[in-house]
Amino acid sequence: MSDRITIVVVEEDRERAISIVDALRASGPYDVHVIGNASSLARRIGALAPDVVLIDIDNPTRDMLEELTLASGPLERPVAMFVSGAASGLAREAVEAGLSAYVVDGMQPDRLKPVLDAAIARFQMMRQMRRELAETRRALEERKVIDRAKGLLMKARGIEEEEAYALLRKAAMDQGRRVADVAEALVTASGLLS
Known part of the structure; x- marks a missing residue:
């Protein structure tokens, strides 16, 4: 503020x-x-x-x-x-x-300032908690998509989990995208092909 x-x-x-x-x-x-x-x-x-x-x-x-x-x-x-x-x-x-x-x-006019300060502090704390919760949910959803993409790669190529993740990470770096975005594209494409 x-x-x-x-x-x-x-x-x-x-x-x-x-x-x-x-x-x-x-x-x-x-x-x-x-x-x-x-x-x-x-x-x-x-x-x-x-x-x-x-x-x-x-x-x-x-x-x-x-x-x-x-x-x-x-x-x-x-x-x-x-x-x-x-x-x-x-x-x-x-x-x-x-x-x-x-x-x-x-x-009460004499209590306004302390109540106002407490309300602002509580609001800021709750806003920060909502932001952190949203970020945590997003990270969890991304993790699920990455795990699904790794599973698809492991099944399709007969490779281990570490290799599947390395492939996702390399594709992300080559395309200048995030690993989660590449994983989402792979999962979406897989859904279209099945």
Whole structure:
């Protein structure tokens, strides 16, 4: 994130919105935008493209939680939701929906900065974990394709696994491609020929 963070605050009460904006501006170099009602929330948040979304709501329902999390894009940016009271089961659902923070007892101006910092840190950690998981899945899929290609070469040429891999690697170097790409092409061609 850049030095100057853009924050969208979803708050219906004008007086609370003003105190939240004042507290945020006093605690850091933030560009703060307030959305006073939840109608067309997804479009409005999308148009502002904030770095962080803070949602203050008295008593969210499951449907409202789902709508707000979809609209605010918790997988795209940190989203913190402040609620007035503990609704049974909603904290777990909020975390499962991808919210970076779910804070009970409402949005208190003096607690904004620490909650904001924690939400950003948690979001960055989760984004890194999602990235690593995607890379691991991709590597596993590539490994499976390479193993299938080696098996095809071993069967077709009557060679050992090491020789089959050496053939794949040499073909990849000769073609300026990755071993996984050459293996994928071999497996695809084999499927067409059988």
